[in-house]
Amino acid sequence: MGAKPTVGTAWLQGCSGCHISFLDLHGELLNVLDIVDIVSSPIIDVKHIPEMDVGLIEGAVGTSDNEEVLKEFREKAKVLIAFGTCACIGGVSGLRNLFTREEVLRKGYIETVSTKNGKIPVSPEIPELIESVRSIDQVVRVDAYIPGCPPSPADIKNALVSLLTNKEMIKKTRCLCEECNRTKNQLLESKRHYITETVMSVCELDNIDPKTCFLEQGVMCIGPATVEGCGAKCPAANIPCRGCYGPVPHALEQGAKIINALSSILPAGDLMFNEDMIGSGYRYSLPVSMIPKIKDSENKTGGESS
Amino acid sequence: MKTGLFISREDGVVSDHIDLGVIAQTYSHLASVKVYDNFFSSTAVNDIREIINQKDLNSIVLAGPGQLRYTGVYGGKSFIDAVSGQSINPNKIAIVNLNENVAVVHRNRLDEATSKASLYVDVALAKLADAHDLNNISISPRKSVLILGATPSGLLAAKMLLDKGYRVCIADKSEQIDINDTDRFKMELTPVMMGLESHDCCEIKSGVQLTDFYGMAGNYTAVFSTDGKDTSISIGGVIVCVEEDKGWINRLRPLLQIARDNEGFMRSNQPTNMVGKTKKDGVWFVPVRSSELNFGSIFSETAKIVLLLTTLLDQEEIKTQLYGIDVDETICGGCGTCVKTCAFSAASLDFLKKLSFVDANRCVGCGNCVTSCPTNARNLKTYPEEYVLKAIDVLSKGVQGVADSKILILHCNGNGAAAIKNAAYDQHPDLLYSPNVFPLQVECGASMDTQYILRAFQKGFDGVGLMVCQDGHCNNLVGNLDMERRMSLFREVLRSRKIDSDRLRIIKVPHDCNESLLREIKSFSDDLSQPKEVM
Numbered sequence: 001m002g003a004k005p006t007v008g009t010a011w012l013q014g015c016s017g018c019h020i021s022f023l024d025l026h027g028e029l030l031n032v033l034d035i036v037d038i039v040s041s042p043i044i045d046v047k048h049i050p051e052m053d054v055g056l057i058e059g060a061v062g063t064s065d066n067e068e069v070l071k072e073f074r075e076k077a078k079v080l081i082a083f084g085t086c087a088c089i090g091g092v093s094g095l096r097n098l099f100t101r102e103e104v105l106r107k108g109y110i111e112t113v114s115t116k117n118g119k120i121p122v123s124p125e126i127p128e129l130i131e132s133v134r135s136i137d138q139v140v141r142v143d144a145y146i147p148g149c150p151p152s153p154a155d156i157k158n159a160l161v162s163l164l165t166n167k168e169m170i171k172k173t174r175c176l177c178e179e180c181n182r183t184k185n186q187l188l189e190s191k192r193h194y195i196t197e198t199v200m201s202v203c204e205l206d207n208i209d210p211k212t213c214f215l216e217q218g219v220m221c222i223g224p225a226t227v228e229g230c231g232a233k234c235p236a237a238n239i240p241c242r243g244c245y246g247p248v249p250h251a252l253e254q255g256a257k258i259i260n261a262l263s264s265i266l267p268a269g270d271l272m273f274n275e276d277m278i279g280s281g282y283r284y285s286l287p288v289s290m291i292p293k294i295k296d297s298e299n300k301t302g303g304e305s306s
Numbered sequence: 307m308k309t310g311l312f313i314s315r316e317d318g319v320v321s322d323h324i325d326l327g328v329i330a331q332t333y334s335h336l337a338s339v340k341v342y343d344n345f346f347s348s349t350a351v352n353d354i355r356e357i358i359n360q361k362d363l364n365s366i367v368l369a370g371p372g373q374l375r376y377t378g379v380y381g382g383k384s385f386i387d388a389v390s391g392q393s394i395n396p397n398k399i400a401i402v403n404l405n406e407n408v409a410v411v412h413r414n415r416l417d418e419a420t421s422k423a424s425l426y427v428d429v430a431l432a433k434l435a436d437a438h439d440l441n442n443i444s445i446s447p448r449k450s451v452l453i454l455g456a457t458p459s460g461l462l463a464a465k466m467l468l469d470k471g472y473r474v475c476i477a478d479k480s481e482q483i484d485i486n487d488t489d490r491f492k493m494e495l496t497p498v499m500m501g502l503e504s505h506d507c508c509e510i511k512s513g514v515q516l517t518d519f520y521g522m523a524g525n526y527t528a529v530f531s532t533d534g535k536d537t538s539i540s541i542g543g544v545i546v547c548v549e550e551d552k553g554w555i556n557r558l559r560p561l562l563q564i565a566r567d568n569e570g571f572m573r574s575n576q577p578t579n580m581v582g583k584t585k586k587d588g589v590w591f592v593p594v595r596s597s598e599l600n601f602g603s604i605f606s607e608t609a610k611i612v613l614l615l616t617t618l619l620d621q622e623e624i625k626t627q628l629y630g631i632d633v634d635e636t637i638c639g640g641c642g643t644c645v646k647t648c649a650f651s652a653a654s655l656d657f658l659k660k661l662s663f664v665d666a667n668r669c670v671g672c673g674n675c676v677t678s679c680p681t682n683a684r685n686l687k688t689y690p691e692e693y694v695l696k697a698i699d700v701l702s703k704g705v706q707g708v709a710d711s712k713i714l715i716l717h718c719n720g721n722g723a724a725a726i727k728n729a730a731y732d733q734h735p736d737l738l739y740s741p742n743v744f745p746l747q748v749e750c751g752a753s754m755d756t757q758y759i760l761r762a763f764q765k766g767f768d769g770v771g772l773m774v775c776q777d778g779h780c781n782n783l784v785g786n787l788d789m790e791r792r793m794s795l796f797r798e799v800l801r802s803r804k805i806d807s808d809r810l811r812i813i814k815v816p817h818d819c820n821e822s823l824l825r826e827i828k829s830f831s832d833d834l835s836q837p838k839e840v841m
Contacts, residue, residue: 098802175639175681178660187642190651192784213642224641225680250637250682256756259795261680264647268791277795278802290760294804 005164008040008052009083010073012066013093013133014059018084019043021150025157032157035164051076054163056083060090060287061134065127074140079163082135082142083156085149089246090135090287092149095279097132097286097293105129132293133286144169148230149244149284155230175248176223176241180232182213187265199270202240214240215265220275222283225251225258244284253289255281309434310338310363311427312354314345314370316405323409325420329369332424337361345370351388358393365398365434366390369427372403372727373719373747378576396627397440397687400430403727407745411730411738418741421705429697429746436693441628443666447524447588447619448542449473454516454558456483458491458601459592460547461498462608464508470616473507475539477530479554481513494601509539519544519561520667523588524624527667542619543588545611546572550595560649560783562589563670571595575720575781582611585670585781587626590615629671630687631664638662638683644675649784672782673753677792689748695761701744702765710740711834714762715827717773718750720781721815725773729820737824740831751775751785756796763805769834771827773813786814808833 011019019042025032036054040046049069055077061067074080082088096104110118136142146159162169186195196218202208205217214221214235222243223235234241247254258281262271271277282289311333315321321341330339338361342350345368358366366389376382390399404423412419450473453460464474476483485495502508511530518529518538529538546562548554552570559566563585567573572591575583582590594607618624640660644653652668653675655661662683664675673686685691704712717726726745732738748754751774762770772793774786790812797807811830816822 173637174660175641177641178639184642184655184657187645188655188657190645190648190654192646192649192651195646215642224639224643228639248637248639248681250634251680252682252757253760255799256760256796257680257682259799260756260792261641261643261678263791263795264674264678264788265643268795272795272798277798281799282802290757291764291803291805294802 004035004037005054006039006050006052007036007054007056007160008038008049008073008077009042009056009058010040010049010069011042012057012059012070012087012136013062014084014086014091016042016058017150018058018086018148018156021148021153022156024153026153028153028157032160036160049073049076053078054160055080057081057087057136058083060086060093061130061136061139062093062096063127063129067130067139070136070139079143080136080140081159081163082137082145084151085147085244085246085284087136088145088147089285090133090292091284094133094135094284094286094292095282098278100294101129101131134292135287138287147227147245152230152233171249172227172229173249174228176226176228176230176232176235176245179228179230180213180223180235180241182235183211184213184216186216187213192264194267195265197267199266199274201274202238208238210238215262218266220262220266220271220280222254222258222280224261225254225281242280242283246285246288253282254285255289257281307365307435308337308361308363309431310340310354310357310361310366311336312345312366312368312370313339313341313404314350314368315341315343316370316409317344320370320404320409323413323416323419324404324423325416328420329423329427333427337363342370346385351385354389355391358389358391364394365400365437366394367400367402367427367430367434369402369404369423369430371401371405372407372723373401374723374727376401378724380576380580395437395439397437397630398434400433400437402426402430406727406730412741415741418705418708421707422741425701425703425705425744428700432696432700433689433693436690436696438630438632438687438690440630440687442625443522443628444623444625445522445524447621447624448540449619450475450541451615451619452477452526452528452539452541452544453547454478454544455547455549455551455554456480456510456512457547457549458495458596458604459549459594459608460545461495461502462605463545463547463592463612464502465498466609466612467616468502468505468507470612472616472619473509474502475509475511475541476502477511477514477516477528479513479515483510483512490596491601491604516558516561520665522624522626522667523586523618524626526588543615544590545615546584546589546591547608548572549592550597562586563781563783564589564591565781566779580614581607582614587624588615588618628666629669631669631671631673631675632685632687633662633664634683634685635661637681638679639681641680643678643680644684647674647678647788649674649782670782671749672785673749674782674785674788677753677755677788686749686753689753691755691757694746694748694755694758697746698758698761698767699765701746702762702767704766705741708740708742710742711768711831712766713743713769713771713827713831713834714767715743715745715771715773715813716748716754716758717745717815718775718781718785719747720750721775721779722773723747725815725820725823729823732820732824734821734824737821737828739824739827743827743831745773750782751780751789752782753785754789754792756792756799759796759810760799763800763803763809769809769811769830771811771813771830773815776814779815
């Protein structure tokens with residue numbers, strides 16, 4: 001039989017949204033299946049991991065099972081791709097790095113409102129929650145990245161096609177403002193002042209101006225600290241960017257950067273009281289930030305990601 | 307990179323308290339290492355030049371005197387010029403203060419001082435590795451001067467300049483500029499005034515406000531407005547003669563970067579030996595208050611400043627270093643943050659190209675835009691980000707054998723550097739800071755990036771101090787303010803990582819009082835060594 005390139009996928013600590021996005025190719029999926037063979041994937045319900053040409057990993061590494069599956073995929077796949085924001089930079093579940101394992105388990109199994117007589121499960125058959133969530137390249141070598149929460153079906157298809165036709169995947173280096181079509185007025189004036197008087201969330205605005213930069217409307221947008229590549233779909237849909245593509249490659253991290261930037265142009269006091277700077281600045285990228293987790297009990301600060 | 311390490315014994319001050327033999331040995335792998343009794347002698351200068359030529363060095367470390375001995379004294383710069391000549395770019399010269407910041411402050415602690423000296427030499431080498439060449443521009447200076455203030459000193463300065471063949475413009479905010487009968491120096495100033503009014507090369511502007519000012523030494527543009535109308539003039543330099551008018555001084559400060567003392571009067575950037583100096587080359591002020599002096603004193607103070615300014619403008623050409631802000635066009639996405647951050651209106655955005663630019667005529671190189679840039683498209687040539695991070699990494703090792711808390715103190719290169727240096731001379735041995743307290747110089751409070759603080763904690767520092775000028779005294783106008791704004795948001799980041807936010811401390815540079823700075827550092831140290839409950 002003609003050897004079609006083989007593709008395998010896995011979802012680790014993720015929501016499966018990236019796989020759904022892949023399925024959203026709908027009819028085009030058939031075209032994709034013409035040129036590749038999917039040999040292992042949750043969506044085809046094959047549970048063993050064979051040798052493959054390309055491995056797509058969705059989700060971050062948060063449990064011992066995630067680590068095992070990831071390492072096996074790395075062994076069996078010639079090319080390993082971090083598929084989606086969680087795999088690339090840790091994703092939303094990375095925010096649990098701000099709590100200890102114990103706090104997270106207690107909250108999940110005992111303290112949630114609807115739980116009665118909760119118990120933290122302990123069994124050798126249940127994967128262990130590891131100390132902190134990590135991006136997959138903090139555990140194994142990764143060959144390529146498709147960021148996005150989720151990446152759009154078109155992005156996924158283009159990435160696979162580029163890979164299989166040996167076309168170089170261009171690395172984006174600028175921030176989202178480059179792709180965003182919203183106009184700037186105040187931000188063009190070479191004068192130092194706060195561009196709005198207050199900071200609000202987008203749903204608090206009386207009118208959301210669809211054409212003007214969100215920052216100029218007093219709404220925090222993480223676009224300036226986020227790498228381009230998604231086509232600025234969210235701002236085009238009247239929602240400010242939340243940073244899911246991750247930090248610009250030359251920045252050390254998103255959280256500190258957006259604080260540095262916004263404290264000059266939006267009223268700092270308002271930012272402090274009205275916004276969750278940690279949740280906004282590190283929503284997707286905490287595991288790849290400069291201090292990716294809380295300091296441990298020996299009074300050492302959360303060290304470098306290895 | 308071929309680097310030379312030149313060390314000065316500082317006539318014994320350094321060699322008595324640091325084992326220079328160990329240092330020379332540690333760095334023997336460099337292209338050249340040599341020790342001198344003192345740098346400021348013609349033998350030393352010529353010897354260093356000879357070595358630079360022979361070994362074809364392209365970068366040097368000068369370990370000994372602090373930076374202020376070169377930039378803060380009259381004539382200090384000529385040493386740097388003589389040594390670097392044509393072959394070494396000014397940004398490829400790294401200065402290590404082995405004197406006050408190691409030998410004096412850690413006197414009688416030989417091993418620790420030596421270990422610390424080595425860390426700072428490593429920091430200097432890191433600086434050279436990451437330094438980009440600074441560019442300069444040659445300007446043929448205009449032989450014209452703007453005098454602000456038709457005060458006694460202003461009128462005298464005008465006449466002295468006219469006598470030297472300069473063109474002069476006197477600008478004053480009052481509508482009426484004349485010597486009236488009640489004037490204290492009516493007799494002395496009437497003939498002067500008459501000469502000015504009848505001189506072809508003297509323009510007198512009354513009832514005007516300076517509203518904009520930009521350019522470089524030898525070629526400045528000053529914009530005045532009267533009744534909403536703007537006029538601009540081009541001059542080589544400025545002499546500010548507003549004397550005691552604090553309101554006027556306040557309005558001029560953002561335009562001319564004039565430093566002020568505690569009472570609100572103009573203060574020289576280098577008060578010990580260059581009176582009347584501001585941060586801008588070619589902009590001077592006459593440090594007199596006519597109400598307090600006799601005419602002879604006003605005359606001589608004015609003459610001093612005229613001499614200093616015309617020495618600059620009489621040259622055939624002035625070479626000015628362009629402030630080093632690099633903008634990487636492949637990274638800048640045109641977000642506009644730098645445009646709104648810059649206090650000098652030096653950043654602008656080309657909206658179509660989605661790219662930001664630096665106006666060299668306005669930029670003062672404070673690094674505020676670099677810190678605020680969310681994509682790292684900008685970098686400061688004098689203290690590149692890669693360098694500061696490396697310096698933090700190096701210093702985080704701490705001094706061998708010292709168990710005290712490791713504290714990193716970022717300080718500006720103006721008031722901050724002076725304060726740290728002066729504090730070393732304090733006579734209370736129990737107040738001198740521990741060898742594990744590491745001052746690290748950056749450009750300004752504006753360039754104190756929150757990422758540096760994260761790096762410091764990540765690498766094991768117990769505390770980070772940010773030393774900035776008192777409110778209203780930052781040389782770059784808003785460096786301290788913006789730093790405080792950033793830090794008030796940033797503390798939340800520390801807390802989220804369960805790092806006690808008190809481990810980050812803002813230290814305001816005290817006015818002329820070493821003891822209070824040392825006490826602050828000591829109390830910071832003491833607080834850090836108390837075991838605290840994890841938040």
